[in-house]
Amino acid sequence: MASPSSFRAVYKVVDEQEIDVDVYLPQSETAKGVAGYPVIIDIHGGAFMLGSSDMVNKDQIQDCLNRGWIVLVPNHRLCPQVDLLDGPMRDCRDLLAWVYDGGLQDAVTSETNIPYSLDLDHVFAFGTSSGGTLALSLGFGVPRRVAGIFDMYGPCNFSDGFWTSELPHIASKLPAGLTEDFINQVYAERPVPIRGGVSLEGQAPGAPNFSDPRQAFAFTQIAQGSVMKAIYPKGDWDTVDPLRNISASFPPTFIVHGTEDVMVPMSLSKDLHAGLLAHGVKCGMEEVPDEGHTFAAKMKVGSRTWEIQRKGFDFLESLIDQA
Known part of the structure; x- marks a missing residue:
């Protein structure tokens, strides 16, 4: 199967450096309802210090395109020259503001003659590993949150001894x-x-x-x-730890984590899930048997692992259906 195609857009400029995002458009006939096309931000992993927009699972992108969603895969500045808050989190939050403020609509309109009207009530965030944390960061500390979050084994609970x-x-x-x-x-x-x-x-x-x-x-x-x-020498976890920023208004969130993960223990995601439940946030969590960290890169479409993780996207889609 051919990889989905994308075009590049610049969502911010810092010190004369362009910071870009890969934009993937679904087939024009797959719009979800009359409100337009939902948007999902897909953030790569890499311990906040490594990685790029090239290094995300293309099958997951295609799954989202098949659902009629526009997929955004951003690059962000990497630690440690910038810290977690001022670099990766700030960039992803600025990308979200760019979407809400019309930047994505302008970029899409200039790229294609097909009218793609955006459903800005359904802008979602998704990420693997450190990208999961950055997806969660779009649920707090921003003027307008995302409508839902899918976190795959993202680090959190930064005061934990691990x-x-x-x-x-x-x-x-x-x-x-x-x-x-x-x-x-x-x-x-x-x-x-x-x-x-x-x-x-x-x-x-x-x-x-x-x-x-x-x-x-x-x-x-x-x-x-x-x-x-x-990546965050200040150690002020209140500003960056998703677990410490859960409130009753936190976006609906789904978590997927492998049972054999020794890089980011599943207990940390369980802590996050418990915090979401305690605040009455709509949420779900799936444990993936026999999978360690970073399994998203290697899973095969149709496998047991694939079907389990896909429940995260189903969860986000259910938020559209209920609107």
């Missing part, structure tokens, strides 16, 4: 001889990159490439249990 725990199975992959001077070369990158090596989802053959300071830096932080310190 986030300062060493991960020996990652440390064993690091080559000998990595120095602080070498990995800290990432801080000298200008402009702040919006594309970085691998996404941790395992798409690149032979990944990771430890001759790249960025990849070596990211995996070193993961191994040492210092990711959160690297």
Whole structure:
């Protein structure tokens, strides 16, 4: 099956650097009702330090297109030169504002002669791993929230002891001889990159490439249990932790997490789910048997894993049907 096609749009400019988004349009006859086309923002993973818009599951994009949704796959600035709040979160929130303020409509209109009217009452957020956290960040700290969120194994509960725990199975992959001077070369990158090596989802053959300071830096932080310190040294979790920002008005949220995940333990998603339930937020959670972290990259259409994770998109679609 051919990969879905997209066009590039620029949603913001920072220090003369264009930050872009891949826009995927469904077939014009698949509009969902008279309100227009729902929009879903699909955010890549990579521990906030790696990845790009190229590194998302194209089958999931096609699933959303088949539902008659416009799919946006953004790039964002990568930590650690910018921190989590001022970089990835700010960019994704600015993308959401660009959608609501008419930027997406203008971009689509200029790209095609087919009229695509947008259903701005149904703008959704979806992401895997760190992208799941960024999707959740579109449910708080913004003037207008998304209408629903699908979070696949996204980090949260940043005060949990796991986030300062060493991960020996990652440390064993690091080559000998990595120095602080070498990995800290990432801080000298200008402009702040919006594309970085691998996404941790395992798409690149032979990944990771430890001759790249960025990849070596990211995996070193993961191994040492210092990711959160690297990407958000302020440690003010109240501003960035989705778990601490749940309220009764938080968007409906669905969570999918693998039972064998040792990179982001499923217990953290269970904490998030419990918080949503406690605040009366419409929500759901599915545990995927026998799957570890980043399984979204490798799952096969029609497999048990595929059908389980698809319930997240079904959940979002149900929000349209109930409108």
